[in-house]
Amino acid sequence: MNLSPRSKTLLQEVSILFKESMSTGISVLNSVKSKVQRILDENQSLKTKNQQLENEINLIKSANQTSHQEIEDLNEKLKVIKMAKSLDGSEGEGRDMKLKINELVREIDKCIALLNK
Secondary structure (H helix, E strand, O other), rough: OOOOOHHHHHHHHHHHHHHHHHHHHHHHHHHHHHHHHHHHHHHHHHHHHHHHHHHHHHHHHHHHHHHHHHHHHHHHHHHHHHHHHHHOOOOOHHHHHHHHHHHHHHHHHHHHHHHOO
């Protein structure tokens, strides 16, 4: 194939442009590949961190539930202690409660007596 000098020059310029564009294309492709890899790595890191946080949340929920149960148990114990103290007579209110209980017992005895007639 016989090409004119002008055609040879144009062909060489096209060849150079093609090589440069391929080089630039490869460079861009490598850059994109690198960025995608960083995103994938960061995604994996975030997944791991998310799992750790979910585990921590579950532990905190469990501790919270245990604390609530302990509070309920302590409130029940407090009620029992208050009731025992009021029946003990150490407080003025306890004496009133004893009198009320005695009154109720007398009423029950009267009802039993009426039923026995």
